[in-house]
Amino acid sequence: MKKIKIDMKFLGSFIAVLMLVSVTSCKEYLNIEPKDRLTGNNFYQSKDDVEANMANMYSMFFDKLNETWVIGAIGEARSGEIVASPGANNYNSRVIVEVLGRNELIRAMDPSAPWEWYHMERITNWTRYYQVIQTANILIDKLNEGIPGLSQEDTNRYIAEAVFLRSFTYFWMVRLYGDVVYYTDPYHSEALPREDMVSVLNKCIADLEPLKNDMPWTFSDPALKGARASRGSIVALLMNMNMWNAGFDRGNAQKYYQATAALGAELMESNSYRLLPLDEEGWARVTKGRSDESLFEFYRSINYGDANAALAPFGDHFLRWPYKFPRFNNQISHCYFRSEYMEKLYPESVADKRRDFWFEDMLSNSGQFIAKKFGYNVYASGNEDKNPDNTFMIFRYAGAILLRAEALAELGRDAEAKAVVDVVRERAEATLYDGPGGQHLKDFIFLERARELIGEGHRYFDLIRTRRILSSMWAYKPLNQDQYNRRAWTWPIDQSARVNNPFMTLNEYWLTTGL
Numbered sequence: 001m002k003k004i005k006i007d008m009k010f011l012g013s014f015i016a017v018l019m020l021v022s023v024t025s026c027k028e029y030l031n032i033e034p035k036d037r038l039t040g041n042n043f044y045q046s047k048d049d050v051e052a053n054m055a056n057m058y059s060m061f062f063d064k065l066n067e068t069w070v071i072g073a074i075g076e077a078r079s080g081e082i083v084a085s086p087g088a089n090n091y092n093s094r095v096i097v098e099v100l101g102r103n104e105l106i107r108a109m110d111p112s113a114p115w116e117w118y119h120m121e122r123i124t125n126w127t128r129y130y131q132v133i134q135t136a137n138i139l140i141d142k143l144n145e146g147i148p149g150l151s152q153e154d155t156n157r158y159i160a161e162a163v164f165l166r167s168f169t170y171f172w173m174v175r176l177y178g179d180v181v182y183y184t185d186p187y188h189s190e191a192l193p194r195e196d197m198v199s200v201l202n203k204c205i206a207d208l209e210p211l212k213n214d215m216p217w218t219f220s221d222p223a224l225k226g227a228r229a230s231r232g233s234i235v236a237l238l239m240n241m242n243m244w245n246a247g248f249d250r251g252n253a254q255k256y257y258q259a260t261a262a263l264g265a266e267l268m269e270s271n272s273y274r275l276l277p278l279d280e281e282g283w284a285r286v287t288k289g290r291s292d293e294s295l296f297e298f299y300r301s302i303n304y305g306d307a308n309a310a311l312a313p314f315g316d317h318f319l320r321w322p323y324k325f326p327r328f329n330n331q332i333s334h335c336y337f338r339s340e341y342m343e344k345l346y347p348e349s350v351a352d353k354r355r356d357f358w359f360e361d362m363l364s365n366s367g368q369f370i371a372k373k374f375g376y377n378v379y380a381s382g383n384e385d386k387n388p389d390n391t392f393m394i395f396r397y398a399g400a401i402l403l404r405a406e407a408l409a410e411l412g413r414d415a416e417a418k419a420v421v422d423v424v425r426e427r428a429e430a431t432l433y434d435g436p437g438g439q440h441l442k443d444f445i446f447l448e449r450a451r452e453l454i455g456e457g458h459r460y461f462d463l464i465r466t467r468r469i470l471s472s473m474w475a476y477k478p479l480n481q482d483q484y485n486r487r488a489w490t491w492p493i494d495q496s497a498r499v500n501n502p503f504m505t506l507n508e509y510w511l512t513t514g515l
Contacts, residue, residue, distance in 0.1 A: 044142040046149050053139050057165050060132050062298045067122040071314045075457030080477030081341040085367030088334040097335050125494040129169050136166040141186040160211035164229040167204035171241055175461050178490045193503035198249045201241045217272035226294025233296040235267045236395035239403045247465030257407040264404025273397040275427040284376040289391025298392040302379050313387050314455045315374025323375030332367025339363040345451045352430040398424050402449045409442045421445050464489045
């Protein structure tokens, strides 16, 4: 048997991390909140009760986004293009971005490391996600029983919204952990094994697809637009789940591409969303949130007293004065993207407004790099140490357009794919695509998603589902085939998931070679 070399220092640190997280875990299967705290026998008595429960589910999910630099850690840094800026504040801590870029997740969670205050180990704990799922399951059950004061239309809409939140949570967990425990019944207590991730997403697709027409495409009330699930949110999630499965259920890939292409056409033909002008006013509205471009987001506002963790926004690591205050300790950005990667995305020889509008000192390979993309809603002044007042964008119209283009290209419908990708490039005042079809077009669309969605948490997952993570042509730190097959792209699962569940297995890669 081949012997596996294990670094005992990091093994000890990993065990310490697991003990720290597990010691506070309650002794219930999946760590679900007590039933009376989730519902109460007399809780669902009015529309206001349902609204309060919905707000609680959104809040619980956002708790996970607010734990650390989650969007950057899970969706951007792990392919190796991000570097810590020498001379940045707490430089020894910022080096964690390079640790993530080498896929050294156990080291990233080392409590003895100078970056321990990032608390990356929290990403491994899925308890809060299952609390969202359990809450959604109970609400759906109560809605089916009937709640006083709700019309049938209201009931159908709330069921669709709750199923969206449940399905979105499963989708999010699948991308983090691979196979997950799946259930939809209320008050679940039976121990279950993890289920194949493709099966989980297919069940979510089957649950959600029939309900999308029960939701409005979007909301006229600006307080709800993007911030509450809509038909646009559901379509975006269905597209993303289909494209994820296309990468792993390759024998059925054409089915998933066809579904994605059809959903994308439905979304665009609804005329319910639009790409805002790429100028300071238009882009500030997109990043602030609740815009005509938002399909789904976790809206946050300093005006509402929302307490965002300082680390949580992606842009925190890529802004400096005058986009971040106070001036005296924000002279350089904490991190930058490697110049060779940025040149590949935005070559000087190709017209693209995003190059100068979204970045400053883009090729500096230093802390002079600025991702102005996240800097157009500067709130603070003087000595107030605050990030710009941005939303946490999850699905944006431009991203859905490009998923449709990708699906069309995979189906060999090259002319349609070119026309669709050019919708995004036209807004960017970029040279329209005039190359060949086939693989060249597929690669171009992949890069267009990287260009348009940089910093929004899609890059790493796109590399994984398309298997481009296996090539140094596409990732600075690629995985080899064995690592990919054994799911080195996942995160470890905290030991607390095994409490009272004899069927639970953890991610084997992180218990052996991943150390």
